[in-house]
Structure formats: C-alpha cells, structure tokens
Amino acid sequence: MRTWTQPDLPQLSGTGSMPKLFNTATQRMEHPAIPDGRALLYVCGITPYDATHLGHAFTYLTFDIMQRAWRDAGIETVYAQNITDVDDPLLERANDTGVDWRVLADEQIGLYRSDMHRLGMLPPEHFIAVTEQIDEISSAVRQLQERGLAYTVETADAEGDDIYFDTAAAERETQWRLGDVAPYDPELMRKLSAERGGDPDRPGKRGPLDPLLWRAARDGEPSWESPVGPGRPGWHIECSVIATGALGGAFTVQGGGSDLIFPHHEYTAAHATALSGTPLAHAYCHVGLVAYQGHKMSKSRGNLVFVSKLLDGGADPSAIRLGLLAHHYRSEWEWHDADLATATRRLDAWRAGLVRPCEDPVVAATVVQQLRAALANDLDTPVMLATLDAALDRGVDEPALVADAVLALLGVRL
Template sequence: MRTWTPPVIPDLPGDGIVPKLYNTATERLEYPAIPDDRALLYVCGITPYDATHLGHAFTYLTFDLMQRAWRDAGIDTVYAQNITDIDDPLLERAADTGVDWRTLADEQIGLFRSDMHRMGMIPPEHYVAVTEQIDDIASAVAQLRELGFAYPVPTDDAAGHDLYFDIDAAQATSQWRLGDVAPYDRDVMLRLSAERGGDPGRPGKRNPLDPLLWRAAREGEPSWESVVGAGRPGWHIECSVIATGALGGAFTVQGGGSDLVFPHHEFTAAHATAISGTPLAHAYCHAGLVSYQGHKMSKSRGNLVFVSRLLNSGADPSAIRLGLLAHHYRSEWEWLDSDLEVAERRLAGWRDGLARHGDDPASAAQVLQQLRSALANDLDTPVMLATLDAALDRGVDDPGLVAAAVAALLGVVLVEED
C-alpha cells in the first residue's frame, strides 16, 4: 500500500538526546533497547470508515515526535503501520450507508493519507493493509493450531468453525503471560474485552477472554479461502503478522492509543510470542484519548472533529499540531472549539518573535538544548512550547536555528519555504 510524501526535516547542529519513554507494560520510564542505533516502530493504523479525527491525529503525532527525537539523536528508524481494512465496524458502516465496503475503505484510506501529508507526519516505510496479508495471517492461525494454541468453537450461522486462541495453553508453554502488556486485573480485562470487540460471554470458549483468531465465512460477509477454511481474520492476529513481517520480533516500540492496551496489544503480543518464542516488542507506548463535548471522541457518539474539515476551512496545519502539542501525549484531555484559535495566536506570536530584535535576545543554542532535553523526557511537548513562548517573546540571537529546530523536532513551520 502506498503511503504519502514525507515532510522535509532540517538537520540540526550537535547531538540530539535519545528519549526516555513510558512503557505501559512495566509502568515506568525506560530507554527501549535500540540495537545498532536502529529503532523499529509499529503503530496500529486506522479502520478506514471515519478518518481522520483529532483523536487519530493526536496518536499519530505522538509517534511522529518519537521518530523525530530518535532521528535527531542519530538513530535510524523503520516505521510500520497497518490498515484494518476488513472488520465488523467497516462492514456495518458500509451497510448503513449503502456503500460497498471496499469503496468506503479506499475512500477513507485516501483521505487519511491526504490528512497525514498535510499535517507533516512522517510516513511509514511499511504501510500494510490486512487484505494484502490474508494468506500469511491464515498461515499463522494454522501454525497456532498446530502448536496447540488454537481451538474450534461451533457456530450457528456458518458451515465451519470459528477458531479461538487458547490463553491457558499459551501461558503454560510459551513465554507470554496474560498481563505482560496490560497491567490490569481480570475483572477489568473482562469489562474491556466486552467493550472493545471481544466476546467474553460466547458459549463454547475455554476461557471467556480467549480472543478470536479466524471467523468462519458467513453469508453476506467478505471471506477468503485459506488453509484454515473460508473466512476472515480476527483483529489481533492481523497486527501480529503484519508487525513481525515488517520488523521481525522484539522490535523497539509497539504504539497506539491507550484504548488498544487491552485486549488488542495484549493479544497481538500473545500471538506473536506463541509463534516465534520471542517477545513482540521491548516497550509499549500509548497516547491518551481525546474528548469533545464532554465525551471521548467516538464514531458511535458522533462527536468527532475531523482534520480534513479543519484544514479545508483554512486552518494552518502547524496550528492544528500546536493545538495537539499543548497536551502531553499520555494525558486524557478535551478539545475545545477555542483551542484552534489559541494555537493560531501562539503560532502567529512565534512567527513574529523570529523577527523580534530585543536588547537581550535568548540564545538559540540554549533553546535548542532545552527543546531536546524536554523531548527526551518522555516527549514533554508542553515544556517545549513554554520554552519557545519565553524565548520568542524576547527574541533570539539566531532565528534560523530556532526555526529549524521547531520544524525538525515539532514539525511546526515558522518560515515558509520560497
């Protein structure tokens, strides 16, 4: 799957700082292992039926910043992202709107690419749709079955059987243990499973938390012939296969929104570890969820603020980035309609500040060091913004260096190219 044109990222003088990041799995700040100065990042992509809202943008901006920090520190990055272009929510939206599901997916993927390009996001080197990997995913399911980690559950509305992952068998004989990624108790896991695509109450399952690996073909649903019968993949095994296919095992960071911690990232890691015998990732990093009008942005509630609408109404992409960067990536926060206006004023103030000639200008070299230090401290963008507010209010002794630093580290454009 093609991606989008990458942004121009200026080279900065001196050495950047490798960031310390919060690892959800261990609940502490850590330096993820980066062998040979090469960071491997996998971020879960969209289900393409209602893209791109500001919650999406906040998540992908988080991992855009992570890559910018690594690159500034001299670390090569390899970035992979999937597209869940076959899933129940996509099929339901297509049915509700009378649009073919493939047409809807293609339209929303195209819109997402455009939004990411206009927002200056670094594109993935590996951008992989689930429908491009059906055979590999089915083969992984077959391997789990052969290893004794998958079992059939009868269905009333299909000729075949659905296949489920056997949590207890995997814990008994693989390196993975339930809770390796999501440090929650069982009651919380059961609740989240029911809320986030699981089916803990389904009869025939050995453990209520066992996740679906392969859904047998149903009449009226898309399906593929495979080594495990006609059907389509479950959610978690898709990312297991796409991530390890692109990056191998034990890569640097698995990322996404905090709503993916359980069950998605837990069982993505479980499947991959059960197959390979090695952990999926060294660290699991998650962006907080964004609310609007008093509730988390969600397609079901309809309280979405779309990036494309803001851009098409004339909003500066850098102002949108600043509106998001005002919040630490792990925070849960609410977007207000006034936030864009506040960000636009800040952006205008910074641009004016580059031309300010005060009697006591701030040192651009010191500003760069302060920005690097804040970014290295778990991507502390509020401190970065406060640093720039203070410096550009005084004026700086090297406006070009500050403009380059802001473009490279934050992706915010202060000086338009000719």
C-alpha cells in the same frame, strides 16, 4: 500500500539524547533497547470508515514526534503501520450507507493519507492493509492450531467453525503471560474485552478472554479461502503478523491509543510470542484519549472533529499540531472549539518573535538544548512549547536556527 510524501526535516548541528519513554508494560520510564542504532516502531492504524479525527491525529502525532526525537539523537528509524480494512465496524458502516465496503475503505484511506501529508507527519516505510496479508495471517492461524494453541468453536450460521486462541495453553507453552502488557485485574479485563470487540460470554470457548483468530465465512460477509477454511482474520492476529513481518520480533516500540492496551496489544503480543518464541516489543507506549463536548471522541457518539474539515476551513497545519502538542501525549484531555484559535495565536506570536528586533536576545543554541532536553523526557511537548513561548517573546540571536529546530523536532513551520 502507497504511503505519503516525506516532509522537510532539517538536520540540526549536534545530536539530542535518546528519549526516555513510559513503558505501559512495566509502568516505568525506560530507554527501550535499540540494537545497532536502529529503532523499529509499529503503530496500529485506522479502521477506515471515519478518518481522520483529532483523536487519531493526536496518536499519530505522538509517534511522529517520537521518531523525530530518535532521528535527532542519531538513531535510524523504521516505521510500520497497518490499516484494518476489513472489520465489523467498517462492514456495518458500509451496510448502513449502502456503499461497498471496499469502496468505503479506499475512500477513507485516501482521506487519511491526505490528512497525514497535510499535517506533515513522517510516513511509515511499511504501510500495510490487512487485505494484503490474508495468506500470511491464515497461515499463522494454522501454525497456532498445529502447536495446540488454538481451538475451534462450533458455529451454526457459518460454513465452518470459528477459531480461537487458547490463553491457558499459551501461558503453559510460551513465555507470554496474561497481563504482560496490560496492568489490569481479570475483572477489568473481562469488562474491556466485552467493550472492545471481544466476546467473553460466548458459549463453547475454553476461556472468557480467549480472542477470535479466524471468523468462519458467513453469508453477506467478505471471506477468503485459506488453510483454515473460508473466512477472515480476527483483530489481534492481524497486527501480530503484519508487525513481525515488517519489523521482525522484539522490535523497539509497539504504539497506539490507550484504548488498545487491552485486549488488542495484550493479545497481539501473545500471538506474536506464540508464533516466534520471542516477545513482540521491548516497550509499549500509549496515547491518552481525546474528548469533545464532554465525552471521548467516538464514532458511535458522533462527537468527532475531523482534520480535513479544519484544514479545508483554512486552519494552518502547524496550528493544528500546536493545539495537540499543548498536551502531553499520555494525558486525557478535551478539545474545545476555541483551542484552534489559541494555537493559531501562539503560532502567529512565534512567527512574529522570530523577526522582532531585540537588544538582549536569547541564545538560540541554548533554546535548542532546552528543547532537546524536554523531548528526551518522555516527549514533554508542553515544556517545549513553554520554552519557545518565553524565548520568542524576548527574541533570539539566530532565528534561522530556532526555526529549523522547531520544524525538525515539532514539525511546526515558522
């Protein structure tokens, strides 16, 4: 799938430090393993029916900043992202609006691509739609069946039977264990499964948390012929196959919003480990959810703030980035309508500070050093912004150096 154009990324003198990141799976700050100086990053992409709201933007900005930190430390990056372009929410939206699901998906993917480009996000090297990988995904489901790690559940309204992953068998036969990614107790896992696309109460399943691998074809739903019968993929197996196909096993970081910790990332890791015999990723990094009007931004509630509307209304892309970067990526926070104006004032103040005459300026090289130190500390962008507030309020001795650093490390154009 076509991605978007690479933004400007100035090369700074010297190098930063490899960032220490919070690993959800271990609940510790760590330096993820990066063999051969090459960081491999997979981030779960959008389901294209309501793109791109600020919750999306906050997530993808986090991993944009992560890549900038790695690159500044002299580490090569390879970035993969999927698009879930066939899924129940997309099909429901298409049905509600009377638009063909493929047309709706293409329209929203185009909008998302445009939003990412306008915001100056680093594009993925691998940008892959689920519908481009149906053969690979169905073959993976067949492999899990052959290894005794999947089973069928009788389905009255379909051409065949649905296929589920056997959690208990996977725990016996592979090195994966339930809870390897998600630090939750079983009761919470069951609750989250029901809320996030699972079906813990479905009759015929061997275990309540067992996730769907292949949904047998139903009337009125898209389906594909496959080695496991006509149908379409379940959610988690899609990312397992796309991620490992693009990056291989045991890549550096699996990323996404915190609402993906369970069941999505837990079972993406389970499927990948069952298929390859190796863990999915060295570290799992998750971004806090963004609220608006008192509630988490969600499509069901309709309290979404769209990037395209802000940009079309005249917002500076750098101001939008600053409004998001004012919050640490792991924090849960609420966007207020006044936040854009606040970020715009900060951006204007920085731009004015670059050209302000000053008798006792701050040493720009010291500012860059401070920015790099904050970035290496779990991508601490609020500290980076505070550092720049202080330096540009006083003035700096090399404005061009600071401007290049702000663009290279934060993607903010001064």
